[in-house]
Amino acid sequence: MPPRGEAAEGRIGGTTPAVAVAQATKTFDNGTRALEAIDLDIRPGEFVTVLGPSGCGKSTLLHMIAGLLAPTSGTIRWWGGPWSATGTDGRRLAMVFQAPTLMPWARLDANVRLPLELAGAGHAKTEASVREALALVGLTEFARHYPRQLSGGMQMRASIARALVTRPDLLLMDEPFGALDEFTRQHLDIELASLWLKRKLTIVFVTHSIQEAVFLSTRVVVMGPRPGRLIDDVAIDEPHPRGDAFRVSTRFAGYAQRLSAAVARACGGHPGDEACAGAPASGP
Amino acid sequence: MSAGGGRSFGFDRAAPLIVALLVIGAWQAATVAWDVPAWLVPSPLEVGRTLIADRALLAASLGVTLSIALAALAIAIVLGVAIALAFVQSRWIETAFTPYVVLLQVTPIVAIAPLIIIWVHDTRIALILCAVVVAIFPIVSDTTLGLRSVDPRLLDLFRMNRATRWQVLARLRIPSALPAFFGGLRIAGGLSLIGAVVAEFVAGTGGQGAGLAYQILMAGIQLNIPRLFAALVLITLAGVALHVALAWLSRRALAHWHESELAER
Numbered sequence: 001m002p003p004r005g006e007a008a009e010g011r012i013g014g015t016t017p018a019v020a021v022a023q024a025t026k027t028f029d030n031g032t033r034a035l036e037a038i039d040l041d042i043r044p045g046e047f048v049t050v051l052g053p054s055g056c057g058k059s060t061l062l063h064m065i066a067g068l069l070a071p072t073s074g075t076i077r078w079w080g081g082p083w084s085a086t087g088t089d090g091r092r093l094a095m096v097f098q099a100p101t102l103m104p105w106a107r108l109d110a111n112v113r114l115p116l117e118l119a120g121a122g123h124a125k126t127e128a129s130v131r132e133a134l135a136l137v138g139l140t141e142f143a144r145h146y147p148r149q150l151s152g153g154m155q156m157r158a159s160i161a162r163a164l165v166t167r168p169d170l171l172l173m174d175e176p177f178g179a180l181d182e183f184t185r186q187h188l189d190i191e192l193a194s195l196w197l198k199r200k201l202t203i204v205f206v207t208h209s210i211q212e213a214v215f216l217s218t219r220v221v222v223m224g225p226r227p228g229r230l231i232d233d234v235a236i237d238e239p240h241p242r243g244d245a246f247r248v249s250t251r252f253a254g255y256a257q258r259l260s261a262a263v264a265r266a267c268g269g270h271p272g273d274e275a276c277a278g279a280p281a282s283g284p
Numbered sequence: 285m286s287a288g289g290g291r292s293f294g295f296d297r298a299a300p301l302i303v304a305l306l307v308i309g310a311w312q313a314a315t316v317a318w319d320v321p322a323w324l325v326p327s328p329l330e331v332g333r334t335l336i337a338d339r340a341l342l343a344a345s346l347g348v349t350l351s352i353a354l355a356a357l358a359i360a361i362v363l364g365v366a367i368a369l370a371f372v373q374s375r376w377i378e379t380a381f382t383p384y385v386v387l388l389q390v391t392p393i394v395a396i397a398p399l400i401i402i403w404v405h406d407t408r409i410a411l412i413l414c415a416v417v418v419a420i421f422p423i424v425s426d427t428t429l430g431l432r433s434v435d436p437r438l439l440d441l442f443r444m445n446r447a448t449r450w451q452v453l454a455r456l457r458i459p460s461a462l463p464a465f466f467g468g469l470r471i472a473g474g475l476s477l478i479g480a481v482v483a484e485f486v487a488g489t490g491g492q493g494a495g496l497a498y499q500i501l502m503a504g505i506q507l508n509i510p511r512l513f514a515a516l517v518l519i520t521l522a523g524v525a526l527h528v529a530l531a532w533l534s535r536r537a538l539a540h541w542h543e544s545e546l547a548e549r
Contacts, residue, residue, distance in 0.1 A: 068440050087446060095444055101437040105459045105541040114455070118445040146541050166445075 016080045017041040018170050018202045019065050024074035026060055026228075033227040034060045037074060040221065040230065042204055044169070047196055049205045049217040051259060052266060057228020058206045059098075059174055065204060066095050066172050078170075087119075094168035096176045100155035102147040102162075109134065109143040112162045119166070126165075133165040134158075136195065153184040160192070164199070171196075173205045177212070189215055190243075197240055210263070214255045215242060222259060224266025232262040326510040331517060334510040342499065342511075346518050349480055349495035352408065353526070356415030357476040361469065363416070364423030371424075372431040372457065389421040393479055397486040411483045411495075418479030422468040430464025431457045466534035473530045477523050 019042040026035040063069040067083040116126040137157035222232040315327035371378040404410035484497035503512035
């Protein structure tokens with residue numbers, strides 16, 4: 001295992017990390033050790049993908065970064081402060097979940113408006129923000145539709161619009177496109193990358209797709225299972241925006257191979273291990 | 285009878301009616317064929333005649349029974365929803381009080397009714413109380429279940445956005461609970477009528493506020509079987525009407541998101 005924390009700090013210095021995870025562990029009430037001590041800094045403007053097989057605790061880590069789950073030991077700081085200090089300008093968090101997670105009884109615009117309303121903003125004030133967020137994901141003409149009337153991909157975009165409506169600085173995404181078909185997924189990957197550029201977002205993205213990780217990220221963190229721990233930290237030094245040409249380039253294949261090997265290593269030479277069942281096979 | 289109506293939507297509605305007509309026809313034919321006396325099994329025609337002849341008496345009784353059932357249903361809704369809301373506020377309240385709600389539900393109303401009738405002086409209020417006891421359980425249990433079955437990711441979303449307890453309740457738990465609530469309401473509607481009728485049987489009160497149960501009781505004693513059947517028919521029709529009305533209400537409240545068909549605008 002490489003000494004991850006030092007590597008990250010050595011590479012980028014200066015600005016306060018958007019998220020600083022220090023020696024954070026998680027043991028659930030039933031005694032399951034989900035995460036071994038994790039050190040991870042997310043710098044402002046980074047697109048960090050957390051990659052790993054099912055059951056390696058990447059979703060747990062993301063929930064901890066979201067402030068939804070407290071670490072058993074260790075600390076997490078957001079822009080140098082506690083979670084309670086987030087939610088103000090320059091320190092906003094938003095999360096996109098595995099499923100669209102829209103309220104089925106509310107029209108799309110009402111769904112997107114929700115975070116603003118929970119923050120106490122009046123209906124009139126939110127109108128422009130909601131329209132802008134829907135336009136950003138190309139759903140303007142579906143504002144008055146109910147979630148059920150839309151395809152899975154459109155629902156996911158609505159979910160992203162809802163996350164963006166508060167103009168977050170840090171966007172957390174938990175395998176957001178995992179349930180979508182490959183075509184829709186690639187399309188949304190491109191849209192997400194351009195949103196990240198346009199909005200100067202910091203994104204932490206969880207996936208078990210190596211292709212998605214290489215295509216989107218500035219940096220990929222590989223996790224291994226049982227207990228969840230960091231295995232590798234790979235910078236993807238490629239300019240954005242990236243297009244289909246990058247997908248078929250040899251450099252893309254090189255990154256993919258390196259990550260693939262790391263994931264295989266994460267599974268610790270137990271290819272039949274159930275925890276690694278979701279892991280992609282290492283390159284030929 | 286011609287069956288040329290087609291077998292799509294119209295057929296679905298016509299089928300139960302055709303069955304009803306067949307059964308009533310067979311009943312009528314049987315009473316005529318075997319010359320069954322009206323005091324044993326009255327023919328449908330005889331029942332119909334009685335419905336018309338005794339309409340003033342029966343309509344008044346129907347009004348009494350229905351008003352008791354509807355009042356009980358209204359109280360059961362308000363009280364049941366309030367209890368369910370209290371239950372989801374704290375596990376402690378739920379743990380402490382659920383056994384008593386179950387106790388009320390498993391004790392047969394005929395066993396409790398005499399006590400309520402003795403304790404509560406006003407018969408009408410006593411009958412309403414009995415019907416509430418019967419009708420409230422499905423509302424409490426279904427609404428509690430509905431308030432609890434919230435998508436955990438939506439709950440996370442609300443938490444991340446620092447929603448207050450009240451916001452979670454009003455904007456997430458209550459809307460999520462509506463389908464379950466309406467499921468409970470439909471069952472409670474039928475139960476409120478059953479409760480009203482059973483309680484009146486136990487109370488056995490007549491006079492001004494006599495309901496349909498009392499008419500059945502008296503008709504039985506007097507061997508006025510056609511009137512007994514007529515009252516029975518009215519109770520059944522009232523129950524069906526209540527069910528249809530609640531189903532309609534539930535569809536109106538949920539169709540725009542539980543079935544997507546109505547949403548186009």
